[in-house]
Amino acid sequence: MASQKIIAVYLFAKLTKYNSGKAVALSHGGIWASETGGENPALLINRPRPAGRGSPPLADMPEDPRMKSRYSIFSLARNALNYHKDWERAWRSPEPKAEYDAVIVGAGGHGLATAYYLAKNHKLTNIAVVEKGWLGGGNTGRNTTIIRSNYLQDASIAIYELARSLYEDLSQELNFNVMFSPRGLLMLCQTEHEFRALKRTSHANRLAGLDCRMITPEEVKRLVPIVNDDPACRYPILGAYYQPRGGTGRHDAVAWGYARGADSMGVDIIQNCEVTGILRDGDRVTGLETTRGTIKTKKIGVVTAGHVSTVCQMAGVRLPIESVCLQALVSEPIKPVIDCVVMANTVHGYISQSDKGELVIGGGADPYNNYSQRGSFPALEHTVTALVETFPIISRLRMLRMWGGIVDMTGDRSPIIGLTPVEGLYVNAGWGTGGFKAIPGSGYVFADTIANGRPHPIAEPFGLHRFIEGRLVDESVAAAVAH
Amino acid sequence: MLLITCPVCGAEGDETDFHAGGEAHIKRPATSDPGNISDAEQRDYLFMRKNPKGLHFERWRCDRGCGKWFHAARDTVSLRFRAFYRVTELPPRDLMEQATGEWREFFKDKLAQGESRS
Numbered sequence: 001m002a003s004q005k006i007i008a009v010y011l012f013a014k015l016t017k018y019n020s021g022k023a024v025a026l027s028h029g030g031i032w033a034s035e036t037g038g039e040n041p042a043l044l045i046n047r048p049r050p051a052g053r054g055s056p057p058l059a060d061m062p063e064d065p066r067m068k069s070r071y072s073i074f075s076l077a078r079n080a081l082n083y084h085k086d087w088e089r090a091w092r093s094p095e096p097k098a099e100y101d102a103v104i105v106g107a108g109g110h111g112l113a114t115a116y117y118l119a120k121n122h123k124l125t126n127i128a129v130v131e132k133g134w135l136g137g138g139n140t141g142r143n144t145t146i147i148r149s150n151y152l153q154d155a156s157i158a159i160y161e162l163a164r165s166l167y168e169d170l171s172q173e174l175n176f177n178v179m180f181s182p183r184g185l186l187m188l189c190q191t192e193h194e195f196r197a198l199k200r201t202s203h204a205n206r207l208a209g210l211d212c213r214m215i216t217p218e219e220v221k222r223l224v225p226i227v228n229d230d231p232a233c234r235y236p237i238l239g240a241y242y243q244p245r246g247g248t249g250r251h252d253a254v255a256w257g258y259a260r261g262a263d264s265m266g267v268d269i270i271q272n273c274e275v276t277g278i279l280r281d282g283d284r285v286t287g288l289e290t291t292r293g294t295i296k297t298k299k300i301g302v303v304t305a306g307h308v309s310t311v312c313q314m315a316g317v318r319l320p321i322e323s324v325c326l327q328a329l330v331s332e333p334i335k336p337v338i339d340c341v342v343m344a345n346t347v348h349g350y351i352s353q354s355d356k357g358e359l360v361i362g363g364g365a366d367p368y369n370n371y372s373q374r375g376s377f378p379a380l381e382h383t384v385t386a387l388v389e390t391f392p393i394i395s396r397l398r399m400l401r402m403w404g405g406i407v408d409m410t411g412d413r414s415p416i417i418g419l420t421p422v423e424g425l426y427v428n429a430g431w432g433t434g435g436f437k438a439i440p441g442s443g444y445v446f447a448d449t450i451a452n453g454r455p456h457p458i459a460e461p462f463g464l465h466r467f468i469e470g471r472l473v474d475e476s477v478a479a480a481v482a483h
Numbered sequence: 484m485l486l487i488t489c490p491v492c493g494a495e496g497d498e499t500d501f502h503a504g505g506e507a508h509i510k511r512p513a514t515s516d517p518g519n520i521s522d523a524e525q526r527d528y529l530f531m532r533k534n535p536k537g538l539h540f541e542r543w544r545c546d547r548g549c550g551k552w553f554h555a556a557r558d559t560v561s562l563r564f565r566a567f568y569r570v571t572e573l574p575p576r577d578l579m580e581q582a583t584g585e586w587r588e589f590f591k592d593k594l595a596q597g598e599s600r601s
Contacts, residue, residue, distance in 0.1 A: 307536070309534035310534075310536050313584060313585075318531055318585070319531075319534070320526070320530035320531050320532060321532065321534055322505070322506075322532045322534050323534055323536075323559075367498075367502075367503040368485075368498070368503040368541065368557075369534065369539055369541070369559045370559055370562065371536045371559045371560050372559070372560055372561070372562055374562070376484055376485065376498055377484055378484070378497070378498060378499045410530075411529065411530045467526045467529075467530045467531075468522045468523055468526045469522070470522075
């Protein structure tokens with residue numbers, strides 16, 4: 001009886017202290033509570049810890065990474081009682097080993113997904129992902145998080161729809177809330193030409209089994225009440241292409257979830273490790289020179305987006321790719337005004353609203369080669385002008401942040417996935433302005449390609465050979481929009 | 484914002500007054516030898532692009548001035564223009580010497596032969 005009383009008092013004291021002193025953790029709970037335990041676990045990694053408290057420093061942690069516990073409502077409750085001091089690190093920070101079975105260059109979404117599926121589907125766990133900066137710090141953290149699969153060509157539909165369908169249960173698969181939100185995606189038709197082009201796309205998509213349809217201006221107005229439906233405006237709404245299963249996801253969480261999943265299967269994710277050279281013996285790769293020493297390996301997967309040309313150049317491989325800057329921006333947070341994704345391709349802007357209330361806005365890429373992650377002001381101005389025309393109520397919003405990512409553009413605006421002329425060197429690049437939506441599918445087929453040394457059937461049309469054979473997967477013209 | 488000067492008419496402006504035209508000094512192989520072009524050469528002409536991180540050579544058009552195409556040397560990291568030169572010319576010699584990677588290969592013969600026209 002007495003002991004029960006003591007426990008009750010102890011719990012009460014803890015809970016009241018939690019409520020008064022840990023308000024910050026609670027305020028994040030809305031977003032992260034269900035899967036990750038109240039706080040973004042990835043942010044716990046490098047937080048300074050008071051001496052003698054909390055979890056042990058990295059070196060003292062158990063050798064076997066599979067000791068990782070699952071995130072659940074119980075782990076949330078347990079850690080809440082401990083003031084969130086004891087969350088374990090979501091992934092290790094290992095020193096590079098001398099040799100791996102395969103090395104992925106680039107710890108963005110695509111690279112980490114590749115490592116995850118290599119370990120999970122192909123049991124290749126003696127592998128590493130090397131990353132110049134921090135994981136998810138490139139285009140994975142710089143996109144507008146749109147997920148859709150409504151491309152025109154069959155080859156594109158296959159890979160983007162594989163990705164979209166993998167997104168559907170990715171949170172359960174990874175035990176990490178990637179906040180996939182299939183809130184529906186509209187592509188507005190604002191000219192007769194665009195209406196016909198998107199109608200063609202919708203027919204192609206329906207033949208391929210995609211869930212989509214064309215909708216009337218009245219339906220558009222019902223789904224998006226803030227849209228300008230004045231038939232006399234310069235670009236009136238004539239209808240829209242609607243993919244109800246498209247939507248958005250949490251871009252960082254996708255990288256963090258794949259990183260945690262890959263790490264728990266033994267994959268070494270090595271950050272702050274820049275590749276400075278690719279070692280070759282004749283026509284095959286033998287390893288990598290990095291800023292953290294030489295790593296021997298027979299298989300290298302280059303997944304470095306805007307820097308894919310510079311990395312492949314180290315192995316003497318040329319690519320049909322140019323790097324340009326694509327910008328995006330967010331407004332100040334406002335009350336919910338738009339609960340789906342709207343792309344207005346004629347005026348050239350797209351918009352959705354984040355859970356924080358910010359309008360997330362994207363547009364076209366700058367027209368010239370750029371490695372600086374700084375875009376030009378005219379491109380931003382063009383995007384905002386376009387959206388104000390289509391959504392007049394946003395005209396007085398202040399913009400909070402803008403940023404640029406370096407995207408890798410191919411001539412047909414389709415990716416390059418597969419083998420290169422150098423044996424053991426695989427490349428997954430050219431996702432251009434639309435890579436985020438493809439992350440799970442891209443990793444899935446690229447892992448299969450690396451493990452088996454031949455292109456996965458879905459990746460096969462995206463090989464480098466298509467540029468010699470003239471067998472392009474042309475999504476450039478098909479999109480009816482300048483990328 | 485890029486600040487551009489047209490080497491033909493002298494017009495100055497930003498990138499909205501000009502049109503970016505991509506990599507410079509590309510020659511269509513079928514022009515010189517139409518009967519004997521391999522698929523790989525045609526691929527190189529159509530799709531392969533130099534994508535340097537650093538000094539790059541490209542084409543621009545003076546949209547709101549004289550309407551002429553011209554060449555420019557620009558750094559793709561600092562975004563600073565290093566030179567503007569006419570569409571029939573090669574870059575200034577010192578820039579050809581500073582070029583790296585594929586551009587170094589491209590200019591090697593031209594430097595050795597002392598060419599100045601493209």
